[in-house]
Amino acid sequence: MNKISILSAFAAIAALSPLTQANDLNINGFLSVGVSMLDNNDVTLDGFDNNGNFKNDTILGLQISKQVNDKTTVTGQLVSRGSDDYATESAWAYVNYAASEDLDLRLGRIRVPFFYYSDFLEVGYAYDWVRPPSEVYSIPFSSIDGADLNYRFSLGSWDTNAQLYYGRYSPSGAGVDLKNFTGLALASTSGDFTLRASYHRLEIETDGTGSFGAGNTAAVAGVSALKPLLNPTNDAAIDADIDQIAVDFALTGQELGFYGLAAGYDNGDISAIAEYTQGFADTPFFTSNTTYLVKVGKRFNDLVGHLTYTATENELDSGLEGDVQKALGLENKQNSIIAGLRYDYDTSTALKFEIQNHDEEIVNGAKGESAMLYTVAIDLVF
Amino acid sequence: MIKFKPTLLALLLTTASLIASAETAVIVAASNGNGTIDKATISKIFLGKTKSFPDGSQAVPIDQDDGSAVRESFNSSLLGKSSSQLKSYWSRLIFTGKGTPPKQLGTDAEIKSLVSSNPNMIGYIDSSAVDSSVKVVLKF
Numbered sequence: 001m002n003k004i005s006i007l008s009a010f011a012a013i014a015a016l017s018p019l020t021q022a023n024d025l026n027i028n029g030f031l032s033v034g035v036s037m038l039d040n041n042d043v044t045l046d047g048f049d050n051n052g053n054f055k056n057d058t059i060l061g062l063q064i065s066k067q068v069n070d071k072t073t074v075t076g077q078l079v080s081r082g083s084d085d086y087a088t089e090s091a092w093a094y095v096n097y098a099a100s101e102d103l104d105l106r107l108g109r110i111r112v113p114f115f116y117y118s119d120f121l122e123v124g125y126a127y128d129w130v131r132p133p134s135e136v137y138s139i140p141f142s143s144i145d146g147a148d149l150n151y152r153f154s155l156g157s158w159d160t161n162a163q164l165y166y167g168r169y170s171p172s173g174a175g176v177d178l179k180n181f182t183g184l185a186l187a188s189t190s191g192d193f194t195l196r197a198s199y200h201r202l203e204i205e206t207d208g209t210g211s212f213g214a215g216n217t218a219a220v221a222g223v224s225a226l227k228p229l230l231n232p233t234n235d236a237a238i239d240a241d242i243d244q245i246a247v248d249f250a251l252t253g254q255e256l257g258f259y260g261l262a263a264g265y266d267n268g269d270i271s272a273i274a275e276y277t278q279g280f281a282d283t284p285f286f287t288s289n290t291t292y293l294v295k296v297g298k299r300f301n302d303l304v305g306h307l308t309y310t311a312t313e314n315e316l317d318s319g320l321e322g323d324v325q326k327a328l329g330l331e332n333k334q335n336s337i338i339a340g341l342r343y344d345y346d347t348s349t350a351l352k353f354e355i356q357n358h359d360e361e362i363v364n365g366a367k368g369e370s371a372m373l374y375t376v377a378i379d380l381v382f
Numbered sequence: 383m384i385k386f387k388p389t390l391l392a393l394l395l396t397t398a399s400l401i402a403s404a405e406t407a408v409i410v411a412a413s414n415g416n417g418t419i420d421k422a423t424i425s426k427i428f429l430g431k432t433k434s435f436p437d438g439s440q441a442v443p444i445d446q447d448d449g450s451a452v453r454e455s456f457n458s459s460l461l462g463k464s465s466s467q468l469k470s471y472w473s474r475l476i477f478t479g480k481g482t483p484p485k486q487l488g489t490d491a492e493i494k495s496l497v498s499s500n501p502n503m504i505g506y507i508d509s510s511a512v513d514s515s516v517k518v519v520l521k522f
Contacts (some may be wrong), residue, residue: 026476026482028476028477030473030477061477063476063477063479065479073479075479077477077479092478092479094479096479101432101433101434111478119474119477119478119480120473120474120477120478123473123474123477125470125473126470126473126474126477127470152431159431191462266467268463268464268466268467269464299466344466347448347469348469381473381476381477
């Protein structure tokens with residue numbers, strides 16, 4: 001078919017039904033491939049070591065979506081991650097019902113709007129970094145099973161999306177069940193500016209088995225074992241306090257969560273983003289976690305140079321609870337400086353170079369070391 | 383910049399006349415019920431933030447082919463975004479299932495022909511290509 005007949009075919013279809021285009025089956029994909037090397041094996045950073053790692057940044061995603069009728073769309077996104085031995089997971093698998101032009105209801109598996117980049121977390125092409133910094137982007141899962149509401153409204157020049165979600169995450173083998181997962185994310189844009197605020201909370205239940213449950217059971221036992229150290233005089237009142245802390249360390253039935261704030265600016269030439277999170281938990285098993293990142297970028301035609309500072313800190317509670325946390329090595333303070341270059345090599349491919357200096361000021365209660373991570377990656381969307 | 387040198391002034395005037403001659407017209411079918419449409423609404427239609435015209439009827443935006451001069455002018459002057467910003471904007475929406483970019487359906491002649499025969503479509507062409515088969519809702 002030559003160009004004219006393709007166009008007249010389009011015109012004919014378009015004339016028959018304005019909806020035809022919206023009814024297409026959309027297939028899109030993304031692929032990221034990265035090679036990284038860390039220069040110090042005593043530092044733990046995103047699973048890298050001092051041999052070239054070709055796997056951890058490699059991610060393949062395939063997405064299909066189809067408008068089933070006027071109001072209903074189905075979307076599925078299958079993601080296969082090198083860091084997970086290419087096991088394939090549905091990151092999105094939902095049916096969307098457009099109740100009105102401003103209100104969408106989704107049911108199924110959804111990506112949780114934890115952070116600024118969460119919706120497109122693994123689409124490397126959509127941001128400048130090879131991967132969002134793990135100091136802030138530290139949650140080891142990104143999707144839950146549940147439902148959400150997206151409501152859009154405008155105030156002056158600000159367009160806002162409010163997303164309210166509810167769901168549950170119960171991975172097999174981890175011995176943990178995250179229930180009554182609830183959260184709200186507000187994102188507003190006006191011209192080149194974006195502001196975002198979010199709140200997330202859940203209830204945790206563990207059966208004491210699996211990778212996560214066993215860790216919690218060991219920590220509870222560890223608290224009781226600290227009595228000789230923290231209470232050498234065998235004071236009955238202090239013993240009772242330690243017993244209570246051991247009870248509090250058991251996670252089942254406890255509530256935890258965090259809130260986040262972010263602000264972004266991008267005028268196509270200069271960009272900046274700042275993101276901050278503050279965790280909270282009923283249980284001293286989780287120390288108070290504060291994280292943030294600040295990134296600036298500057299575009300030179302097809303090149304973007306960017307610089308990021310990011311940090312995470314787990315602070316101890318005060319008093320005896322803090323002494324227990326300290327003895328169990330729950331104190332952490334780490335930061336990274338990331339300098340990178342992104343080269344837009346064509347309309348759907350980006351080549352990235354990154355150097356990250358990661359400093360473990362305090363790691364598991366002890367002084368750590370620092371390391372450099374070198375990465376070359378390529379990101380495609382298709 | 384109060385005292386222009388004559389040459390600089392001449393240069394500015396030439397540039398201004400070049401810009402004026404390359405006006406872009408946002409068009410709908412002659413049978414479309416909407417009068418003029420403001421820049422903010424057109425921007426929302428082309429960025430997938432609304433799916434309707436001001437009169438409530440369905441709006442289907444169509445883009446010119448990548449790389450056309452009219453498209454560059456539409457992106458930078460009306461949407462206020464560079465092509466790299468737009469690519470990143472759409473990749474973020476596509477992979478959340480929240481939207482797909484407008485279809486690219488040709489240049490001035492093809493866009494005009496499609497829009498003229500479909501009251502739901504909205505496109506943009508060089509204003510010199512406008513004729514009575516379409517209605518201009520905004521010119522810039």
